[in-house]
Amino acid sequence: MADDATDELKKLEGQAQTHLQQCADEAALRAWNTQYFGDKGLVKAALAKLSTIPKEQRGTYGKEVNRVKEDLTRAYDAALASAKAAALQASLTANPLDVSLPGRGRPRGRLHPATQILRQIYTIFADLGFQVYRTREVETDELNFEFLNMPAHHPARDMWDTFFTTTPGVVLRTHTSPGQIHVMREAAGKPIRVILPGMCYRNEAISTRSEIQFYQVEGLVIGEGVTMADLKGTITAFARRMFGPERRVRIRSSYFPFTEPSIEVDIDWPKDDPNRDRLTKGTGWLEILGAGMVHPNVLRAGGYDPDKVTGFAFGMGPQRMLMLKHAIDDIRLFWQNELRFLRQF
Ligand code: PHE
Secondary structure, three states: OHHHHHHHHHHHHHHHHHHHHHOOOHHHHHHHHHHHHOOOOHHHHHHHHHHHOOHHHHHHHHHHHHHHHHHHHHHHHHHHHHHHHHHHHHHHHHOOOOOOOOOOOOOOOOOOHHHHHHHHHHHHHHHOOOEEOOOOOEEEHHHHOHHHOOOOOOHHHHHOOOOEOOOOOEEEOOOOOHHHHHHHHHHOOOOEEEEEEEEEEOOOOOOOOOOOEEEEEEEEEEEOOOOHHHHHHHHHHHHHHHHOOOOOEEEEEEEEOOEEEEEEEEEEOOOOOOOHHHHOOOOOEEEEEEEEEEOHHHHHHOOOOOOOOEEEEEEEOHHHHHHHHHOOOOHHHHHOOOHHHHOOO
């Protein structure tokens, strides 16, 4: 009985080894493994037979069956490893992988250039002690014009081509200046030092130089003894931070109904910039904003007493500054969502 069993074991081993050598790939090896080492596998059956062997021969049979099991396991592990290596080698040759190719980058979002310049402006004015104050884009005729010293039929209204809504007396703000009135009324007589950034709308024929929507940043300072010198100093400090420390600031007299006196401010353009002539129309100077001392009528409309306080205001076009900084010659690029343009910033 024991001898029969041992013979059977030998046969099983020989058959398993032959069989193993015939396995061409990993799948065949796995099938082999199930056939011999699975729950109903032949090696398992041979092990189970141990209990049927007479006691005195059980030791010999046991040793032998364990040796067969270990040899076959080792042979299987080795065959599996070399099948895997062969498969890898085959796939590397069939689909060669160029490890020197650059990886596929993840596209990253970024801030719109207009947002970037707005944030630069906030930073500079924050350092000068200004707070950011936001007001609405839809305004009443009163706030956009009337309280800014432009009664109905005032010819200065022509300076702002206006979008009127279907509600009488309601317009899209043509500038951020109505925000001056909102701040003054909220501050209710206290000193003010704010900037008011936001979108403005003008009913213009769209061209490379004008858009129907654009950003403005208004500035307003009110307090006792605020003078034109403060305005000049503030604008100069701003221009140097924004455009470079050597920039000179030129002030020209101008006209706005809500400031008196009114000025426009230019900065000199670097002499070595090849775009200088084109950007400054040959003058070397570039206008960056309108400004002035707040008109007494505007102070009154905001609830301040022009005999006690004075103030200055300015309004700048951040996109215009950006165009000048980067020699962008078409303002329409800002809202076209053209990625080739936006990715440059
Ligand atoms: N609101 C003016 C404009 O849109 C600019 C400005 C603001 C001028 C404040 C003077 C004071 O052109």
